[in-house]
Amino acid sequence: DAGVIQSPRHEVTEMGQEVTLRCKPISGHDYLFWYRQTMMRGLELLIYFNNNVPIDDSGMPEDRFSAKMPNASFSTLKIQPSEPRDSAVYFCASRSPGGLSGNTIYFGEGSWLTVV
Amino acid sequence: GENVEQHPSTLSVQEGDSAVIKCTYSDSASNYFPWYKQELGKRPQLIIDIRSNVGEKKDQRIAVTLNKTAKHFSLHITETQPEDSAVYFCAASSPDSWGKLQFGAGTQVVVTP
Numbered sequence: 001d002a003g004v005i006q007s008p009r010h011e012v013t014e015m016g017q018e019v020t021l022r023c024k025p026i027s028g029h030d031y032l033f034w035y036r037q038t039m040m041r042g043l044e045l046l047i048y049f050n051n052n053v054p055i056d057d058s059g060m061p062e063d064r065f066s067a068k069m070p071n072a073s074f075s076t077l078k079i080q081p082s083e084p085r086d087s088a089v090y091f092c093a094s095r096s097p098g099g100l101s102g103n104t105i106y107f108g109e110g111s112w113l114t115v116v
Numbered sequence: 117g118e119n120v121e122q123h124p125s126t127l128s129v130q131e132g133d134s135a136v137i138k139c140t141y142s143d144s145a146s147n148y149f150p151w152y153k154q155e156l157g158k159r160p161q162l163i164i165d166i167r168s169n170v171g172e173k174k175d176q177r178i179a180v181t182l183n184k185t186a187k188h189f190s191l192h193i194t195e196t197q198p199e200d201s202a203v204y205f206c207a208a209s210s211p212d213s214w215g216k217l218q219f220g221a222g223t224q225v226v227v228t229p
Contacts, residue, residue, distance in 0.1 A: 031215055043160070043205065043219045056216065091159065095215055104150065105217055107159040 004108035006092050012114045018080040021111045023092030024073055031095040033105065034067055034077050038088045049075065082115045089113070118143040120208050122220030129227055135193040137223045139206035142187070146208040149182060149189045150217070154203045163204075164191070196227045 005024040013019055025032045033048040047057040049069045057067070064083070069075040079086055089110045095103050119142040129135045141149075150165035166173045166180045166189065173180050177196075182189040193200055203224050207217040 033216075042221045045216060045218075048216060103215065104162050104165070105215075107161070109159050 004092055004094050004106055006090075006108035006111050008111055009109065010112045010114075012116060013082055015083055015115055016081045017115075018078065019082045019086075019113060019115075021077040021090050021092075021113070023075045023077070023108060025075070025092070025094030026096075026106060027073070028096060029094035029106075030072070030097045031105075032069060032075050033093040033095070034075070035091040035093060035107075036088045037091060037110075043091075046077070079113075082113075084115045087114050118146060118208055118210060118213065118218040120206060120218050120220040122206050122223060124223060125221065126224045127226070129196050129225070131196060131198060131227055131229050133196055135191075135196055135200070135225055135227075137191045137204055137206070137225075138188060139190070139208075139220050140186075140188040141208040141218075143208070143210050144184075144187065145210040145212060146187075147211060148209045149180070150207050151178075151180060151191050152205045152207065152219075154205065154222075156202070160205060193225075196225075198227050198229060201225055201227045 007022045030051050034046040036044045046059045047067045048055055052069045067077045089112050091110045092108045093105045095105045122139045147168035151163050152160035153163045154160040164175050164178050164180050166182050177194045179192045203222045205222050206220040209217050
């Protein structure tokens, strides 16, 4: 398996622009997570899905952030409008079914976002 | 919800020495405790995990111990090598958290030759 695939790997955008990050989870995984990593705040869980349904979006910073999972093999995280403080690495991760906890979460390579 | 605290935030060790990182968790229902290693510019990758029905697990030079009573778990790296230099994250999840992992803040480990 190719693992969790994210795109773009790097993006530099101007403040106010819309940013869309994309993720393809590992085939067969039914949990998908979006994390944000910064030096100041570490790894933060933004939102996660189970069987394409959002379970917990309490980590989404504000209304400028939205996430969708239209099918089992694709998810997007959108920031509109973007701000310099959104600059971070955004990781998508997925996990296999088989219990409420105890299974490995696999991370994608991350999308490095810089908002200038 | 679950809260995971991790110490120390930075750790410098001489090559060949041991490194120990400690984490505490708040939710007594947590039953899964993975450790991730993140090299500079790369993704976090699982290196070892432990479930609450065991107290210790080893994999070559790394080991994890769990004390459920005290609600803490530790990562031990023996005979450290320069390639062990990375940020290490502990995490915890409970059965009622839908598999959601709560991560510690991370420990920057530097192994000096």
